[in-house]
Amino acid sequence: MKGSGVVKFVQALQQSRPAIAVPISASDGQSFLQQVDLIGQNSAVQVVEWRVDTSAALSDDAIQQMAERLHQAGKLLLMTLRTQAEGGAFQGDAQAYQCEYTRLLNLIAPEALDIEASVPETIRESCVQLAHDHQLAVVASAHDFHHTPSLADAKSQLRAQSTWADVVKLACMPQTPQDTLNLLALSAWARKTLKQPAIVIGMGQLGQLTRVASGAFAPGLTFATLGHASAPGQLSVNLIHELQEELF
Ligand SMILES: O=C1C[C@@](O)(C(=O)O)C[C@@H](O)[C@@H]1O
Numbered sequence: 092m093k094g095s096g097v098v099k100f101v102q103a104l105q106q107s108r109p110a111i112a113v114p115i116s117a118s119d120g121q122s123f124l125q126q127v128d129l130i131g132q133n134s135a136v137q138v139v140e141w142r143v144d145t146s147a148a149l150s151d152d153a154i155q156q157m158a159e160r161l162h163q164a165g166k167l168l169l170m171t172l173r174t175q176a177e178g179g180a181f182q183g184d185a186q187a188y189q190c191e192y193t194r195l196l197n198l199i200a201p202e203a204l205d206i207e208a209s210v211p212e213t214i215r216e217s218c219v220q221l222a223h224d225h226q227l228a229v230v231a232s233a234h235d236f237h238h239t240p241s242l243a244d245a246k247s248q249l250r251a252q253s254t255w256a257d258v259v260k261l262a263c264m265p266q267t268p269q270d271t272l273n274l275l276a277l278s279a280w281a282r283k284t285l286k287q288p289a290i291v292i293g294m295g296q297l298g299q300l301t302r303v304a305s306g307a308f309a310p311g312l313t314f315a316t317l318g319h320a321s322a323p324g325q326l327s328v329n330l331i332h333e334l335q336e337e338l339f
Pocket residue numbers: 114140142171173232234260262292293294314321322323325
């Protein structure tokens with residue numbers, strides 16, 4: 092049974108414009124609070140990706156209070172524990188990955204949970220069950236900071252993710268203009284073919300077109316910055332919002 096978090100999150104990613112998401116990370120409590128306030132005041136931001144792999148310095152009370160502020164500001168929360176293998180700071184094993192999500196879920200009460208496709212299948216299934224028990228949307232994610240797969244391989248990857256997730260995501264690094272065109276084609280294919288929203292991202296400068304793509308090529312969501320970037324090539328919220336206002 093799909094609950095309210097799933098429906099709200101999936102619907103936000105099924106609009107004609109990509110939803111704008113800002114990733115937040117915390118080196119210390121004060122800078123985190125500043126980011127939370129900045130995001131709360133920005134009406135262009137619909138989704139906050141809370142990178143919990145960076146939240147170790149925050150107390151449970153601080154986490155709960157800041158999550159409450161973001162909920163009150165009407166933002167949808169995507170909770171992401173990014174592992175080192177996929178460009179994040181989390182160093183624990185698969186068991187610890189599941190435990191950390193179980194612990195933080197009650198503090199943050201997000202609408203969606205990012206689950207890496209590379210997590211071992213039994214742990215992945217438990218995390219999906221955990222998310223759905225709490226009525227959260229599952230975002231299947233995969234990253235490659237060095238390459239972009241062929242279009243055929245990328246389609247297979249998203250199709251495989253679509254068997255267990257509510258939203259599918261692939262972020263990779265284009266090495267040639269053709270790689271970027273393949274990612275745009277992948278977004279267009281996913282829009283037509285998959286029942287779930289797809290987030291397709293080209294990182295680095297060469298991939299920036301995928302972050303501002305619209306119409307038939309639009310991803311369900313685009314990650315943008317309010318200050319600190321969490322991945323190469325991210326553009327500012329203001330720039331993306333202005334382009335959306337002008338073009339779409
Ligand atoms: O998966 C992604 C996409 C991303 O890597 C990007 O390139 O914008 C940023 C990450 O924070 C997020 O988890």
